[in-house]
Amino acid sequence: MATTLEFAEFVQETGSDDLSADVRDALKRRLLDSVGIALAAEVADPPQAVYETVTDLEGDGPCTLWRRGERASPVQAAMHNTALVRYLDYMDSYLAPGETPHPSDNIGAVVAAGEYADASGEELLAGLAVAYEIQGELAWNAPVRDRGFDHVTHTVISAAAGASKLLGLDLEATRNAIAIAATGHNALRVTRTGGITEWKGLASANAVRNAVYAAMLAKNGVTGPRNVFEGQKGWQDVVAGPFEVDLTPGERVHDVMTKRYVAETYAQSAVEGIIELAEQQDLDPDDVTAIKLETFAGAKLIIGGGEGNRYEVASRAQADHSLPYMLAAALLDRDLSLAQYEPERIRRNDVQDLLRIVDVTEDPDLTERFENGEMPAVIDVTMDDGTTYRVEKDAFRGHPTNPIRWEGLEAKFETVTEDRVDAERRDEIREVIRSLEDRDVADLTALLA
Incomplete structure (x- = not known):
């Protein structure tokens, strides 16, 4: 003891x-x-x-x-x-x-x-x-x-x-x-x-x-x-x-x-992933009908709705603890930095509408992987025509397995x-x-x- x-x-x-x-x-x-x-x-x-x-x-x-x-x-x-x-x-x-x-x-x-x-x-x-x-x-x-x-x-x-x-x-x-x-x-x-x-x-x-x-x-x-x-x-x-x-x-x-992004710790891999997907596929946010994130237990609990409603976002303190907001803003702006937490950005209709179609679920396998040192995330973005794009992350740049050195x-x-x-x-x-x-x-x- x-x-x-x-x-x-x-x-x-x-x-x-x-x-x-x-x-x-x-x-x-x-x-x-x-x-x-x-x-x-x-x-x-x-x-x-x-x-x-x-x-x-x-x-x-x-x-x-x-x-x-x-x-x-x-x-x-x-x-x-x-x-x-x-x-x-x-x-x-x-x-x-x-x-x-x-x-x-x-x-x-x-x-x-x-x-x-x-x-x-x-x-x-x-x-x-x-x-x-x-x-x-x-x-x-x-x-x-x-x-x-x-x-x-x-x-x-x-x-x-x-x-x-x-x-x-x-x-x-x-x-x-x-x-x-x-x-x-x-x-x-x-x-x-x-x-x-x-x-x-x-x-x-x-x-x-x-x-x-x-x-x-x-x-x-x-x-x-x-x-x-x-x-x-x-x-x-x-x-x-x-x-x-x-x-x-x-x-x-x-x-x-x-932290590579201005976001709660457990959001880092998911934010990096959705930005990569948006840039690689040149996603038009107006054509997105669903965003699904599979994540680990801690992320679901703290910023995915397990400890309170994460869809009602009106302030900076609420925004950086809301996976729906962070993913929506990151997809829209291809970034999640200080600008995405300005009051006028938080209140804008595009992000307020998009965050409501973000679904966050816990996957026990991802929880086990997190407990073994990863920060996993699986994101599916579905478009109007039925096409679904997927990105899977084990960690992010800045994680201990991929640290940011002096230059970064x-x-x-x-x-x-x-x-x-x-x-x-x-x-x-x-x-x-x-x-x-x-x-x-x-x-x-x-x-x-």
Whole structure:
């Protein structure tokens, strides 16, 4: 059975020297991807509301609010910056059979703690490795979705661990930080069921805010239930059930996927497939009479109608969690990027009509294939004349079996930031991240201000 001490010891024992060259490279790619997405999200309404809330609550602080002119405490900076990373639903995902969290949710917290502590780039990499590893291990070994808890219940633990690393907490303080975070902040799955609201895109920001606050409390001597995982009425009794972990120096980062499209994780293969089919067959959307997607259980449950109506789509938060909308928009526009989530695009009759003929069903064979590491999808598009075109996908570009390397990630970074950041600063951000071992966290945050 996993213990609180086991997690705390892992945080203490994992340093930058323990990270392989491949892990370091993968973590830098995760950082570049997340920073680019954050820069693109600055004008979105919910992150703007977070910014206004943060600046209403406190004045100047030691940490950068990315893309703003103000600074704040590490707690509020973690909240604000994570909202930017997460809101567009373009972030990374960890693929486990029973849970699909977003390890990039940890980045805002770890960077804020690192900026507060005047940490080096080497220390930042160690903290990110800790957070990504714990997030992945919890997703794989202790899924909580079917028990009614949201995956950010894992994030508060992994972010508290990563923040503790950057703050330089000793073993007992780290144990207390994890204990406080895991005891007090277990989020409900209702966030992603029924009618999707804006909280879906902000839940992880709230989780990492709580994580950094827990670490700061522990830094200043507050103790928590030191047996939070293994104790009576503890996390394993109440939240997850018994589980074990096998923690490595960041190797779980290699199981993280990059989103090629602005879409919920489980939609990636299906979206790629329908765009390929539309382009190859030059499909006329006006002649389409039916779209059928066969998919795996998780996709059907979360974005295919298993946890609420996915045909009533009126907002961005609803659109990026609706397979019918995503497939209809992708077929119409031959793309699924930021433009497909503009309010006027969502409301347009062509996509609203087409999404209603999308049928999503679960295939048990595809579920088994997903649990064995694929992300399968089978799509049939039927035309007015009775012709049916089919595409079958095992995975997508960006899946761990077909990862996007530096060239592809830098292209994505350029695409999402070119209207927000000048070319010179974009180059500087890339260079700092690529050479992080020779930099300080402040070198990066200065460029993100």
